[in-house]
Amino acid sequence: MxxxxxxxxxxxxxxxxxxxxxxxxxxxxxxxxxxxxxxxxxxxxxxxxxxxxxxxxxxxxxxxxxxxxxxxxxxxxxxxxxxxxxSEAGAREWVGSSRRLAQEVLDRLSRPERERFRRVSRLRWGYRVDEVDIVADRIARYLESGESLTVEQVRTVAFRMQRGGYDEVQVDAVLDAVIEVMLAVG
Structure with a gap:
């Protein structure tokens, strides 16, 4: 010892x-x-x-x-x-704020496939478009109809890279917003 x-x-x-x-x-x-x-x-x-x-x-x-x-x-x-x-703003304001953020995310994810996020140049690496779109569809179903999705699943999502892929910063910001909404509603 x-x-x-x-x-x-x-x-x-x-x-x-x-x-x-x-x-x-x-x-x-x-x-x-x-x-x-x-x-x-x-x-x-x-x-x-x-x-x-x-x-x-x-x-x-x-x-x-x-x-x-x-x-x-x-x-x-x-x-x-x-x-x-x-306690400070009241339940109505808290729910309204969470609902507005959820709607912003849903509006982004409802864009056509392969056009949901800004793309990096063909010379740079970004997130694989097809993989991000699959996750985006799953999140959209969660927000629209309550399909099962956990905060941990969103936290641990990982994407492979591709040249000309989706901008990592933009995708990560939306994933952060999804987590914020999920944590806000408990």
């Missing part, structure tokens, strides 16, 4: 597999805890949690374990934001 009896919050990667930088993850988790519990780390939002990225290093924390925890943290911040908004 080693003298260092520190219990790590996440398993470490082994071999050549990289993981998230433990120091960055630990610092973020401490700041998130302070922000959530007493606000001393500044106002952190669910969107801030969703956009957080960590450097990859050898012998880092396993990505899947950290990502799962980050999802739970985002959910907790979103629930708190929903409660605050409901």
């Amino acid at each position: 080693s003298q260092d009896s520190t219990v790590l919050p996440f398993p470490l990667t082994t071999g050549r597999v990289q993981g998230y930088d433990p120091a960055q993850v630990d610092d973020f988790l401490a700041a998130a805890r302070r922000s959530f519990e007493d606000g001393t780390a500044g106002p952190l939002t669910a969107a801030d949690v969703r956009r957080t990225a960590f450097r990859l290093v050898k012998h880092g924390y396993r990505i899947d374990a950290v990502d799962a925890a980050m999802g739970r943290i985002e959910d907790a911040f979103a629930a708190r934001e929903r409660e605050q908004a409901l």
Whole structure:
């Protein structure tokens, strides 16, 4: 048994597999805890949690374990934001705001296939158009008719790359908006 009896919050990667930088993850988790519990780390939002990225290093924390925890943290911040908004603005305004955002997303996703997002030049790499369109159709069905879709499925969607594909920033922004709507309605 080693003298260092520190219990790590996440398993470490082994071999050549990289993981998230433990120091960055630990610092973020401490700041998130302070922000959530007493606000001393500044106002952190669910969107801030969703956009957080960590450097990859050898012998880092396993990505899947950290990502799962980050999802739970985002959910907790979103629930708190929903409660605050409901108490400040009222249920009608909160629902109206969520409905407007959902309609903006649905309007975007209702565009013709292969034209839903801006395309990058043929010399640059973007998300595969056909894969994004499949996910867009699934999200549209969720928004229109309540077809089963979870926040975790949207969080973990991944697309292969293609030259002249969809602009990553634009697609990611819409996926973030979908997550925001899903978390807003609980």
